[in-house]
Amino acid sequence: MDAIAKMLANVPPGYQWPFEFCAATTAAVWILSILTSNVSQVDRLWTFLPTIYTAYYALLPLWPQEPLFFLCPYTPKDLGWAVAKDFSSRALLMLGLVSIWMCRLSYNTYRRDEDYRWAVLRAKLPAWLFQIVNLTFIAAIQNVLLMLLGFPAKVAATIQPHTPLAPSDLILGALALVVLAFEFTSDNQQWAFHSYKHAYLAAEQGKTDVQPYDKKEQWPGARLSFTPADAKRGFITRGLWAYSRHPNFLCEQSFWWIITTIPLLSPSPPHLIYTSFPTHLIPSLSAILQNPYTLVPVLERVFSPLAHVTPALALSALFFSSTLFTESISRGKYPSEYKAYQERVGMFSPLRTWEKGLLVAWRGRKKAVEGVVWGNQEKAGKQE
Template sequence: MATATTILASVPPEYQWPVEFCAATTAAVWILSLITSNVSQVDRLWTFLPTIYTGYYALLPLWPEEPLFFLFPYSPKSLGWAVAKTFSPRALLIFGVVFVWMSRLSYNTYRRGLFRLSDEDYRWAVLRTKLPAWLFQVVNLTFIAATQNVLLLLLGFPAKVAATQPHTTLAPSDIALGALALVVLGFEFTADNQQWAFHAYKHAHEATEKGKAGVAPYDKREHWPGAGLDFTPEDAKRGFITRGLWAYSRHPNFLCEQSFWWIITLIPLLSPSPPHLIRTTFATHPIPSLSAILENPATLLPFLAPLADVAPALSLTALFFSSTLFTESITVNKYQRKYRAYQQRVGMFSPLRTWEKGLKLAWRGNKAAVESVVWGRDKKE
């Protein structure tokens, strides 16, 4: 306990409670994963933890200077009056937008049944079959439990930047980026709902084909606006959605998720208050030579500082890119030729890649053949 207290005391005051809470959460989900033999415990917290960390920074004036009990949020006196005793309008804006993000993700997680303690992400089950039991438990501790919790902590840091910079009134950049974040969430919600509607159609179609009773027919009017698409039997036989937003990106929900956190990260960095994304260090410090870097690696710090500012979004993008590659490797094994055709025609994230892939296929003369697999005869231009 003394060692833990000493380590915590060395942490800067603005990070003390979040780091303490992150360490406790990491230990809790890891122990629960061992007890339940289910490593998705942290997955169920994805929807809440970034909002908790963001709310902590946005609501700093509400917290006492000392914790009332274990893990109760507190605002150390060393933060200073301007930070700990006055609200930051920019941090409150970030908290409000992130709360909307949490509501969307919680709704989608709930209806998919992922809040059930017995549910486990299918990707972990696949990974378990590919690794020795001892190595899987190493991955469980280091990546599934620890790394993901640290990433969720990082997602609260844009609010930390906003809370610790001068508490000025909202600037036009804040309003514009906040509105853009809500628009992105609208697209993400639509992508989620289109995928949900597709699986409803697929389930109903398969039940009809097999003569199963008790399955309601697909009615697009029962789904959210923009989600009730005109699916065809060919879509159901293909097995995965390629219509709506999914015709422009293989993972439009992932694209929106990454875009959302880049916007949140940029809100305080593009505001009139420092720190700014483009730092004056680039203009005032000459680029160090390789020999100077090898002699003293600290000479790189002024040039790496901007990367630290965008670490939340950068880390999330790295995670999504690697996890999507793993997810698609599983999907290719399941759908093989059909999904490979989808990969040939539609970009993983960016719609610009979809446009580029279409041009390449047209130049090679096999665009129509690939599109017949991806969209079928009923594709609407």
């Protein structure tokens, strides 16, 4: 414990409590994963942790200056009176948006089963290697990422002055709500498809214990007209999923990019865009050759603004890699169908879908590919 205390003493005051909480949650989910043989423990916390970290920074004036009990949030004195005397309107706006995000994700998580990808990964790796992945990636790295998602609120609460909301805050806040509405719709469309698929396949097998699918029971925006060909294909390609193979992932990344850039596009520094660069910082070539460390001030000036977009960059990197793994599983379950879907529809961007449409038309494969993706599979097969 003394070693941990000494280590945390070297952490800047604005990060002390988040680091303590992150270390505790990492240890807890890893131990629980060993005891229960279930590595989905962090998945259950995913919906809450970014909100907890964002709330910590947005509500700094509420916390005591010293922790009252283990893991009690506190506002270190070293943060200064200007940080603790009043609330940041910008940080409170971000907390409100992240709380809405939490409600959406909690609802979607509540009605889903556990993430099937961990079971697939466990089957592919030796037991000892999977446990290393469990400790390093599933428990530790994911918890660090979830902590990072709260850092944009730190910028607003501890670095920027607590001024009223600017037009950029309101515009980005409204855009975040639109993105969440699209994400909620894509979640519901996927849920509606699996409900239809489950009911159709049960009826095909003569089961009578499954309620028939009624699209009127679905949320607005998810009342799509699915066909038997959709159920036989095995995965959704309609609605928002006709424009992106993962519209929910696209919206998730877009939401956190908006949250990350809210303080960076505000009138107060730090800014995402360089307004000026002092040329006197650029050393001569001879000076660099004599002492390469003369480049350090230049590199700090160049990369300092990029440090503030680390949360969104890290999340996008995670989603890109995990999506590749997800699609490898789908490609194994539906080889020809998912191959056609990948050929016609972009992974994230609808613009890529438009480009792919032009490409398959140029190759003379438009009817065949679109027949598999959106039409009757049997006819499409004959056209191939």
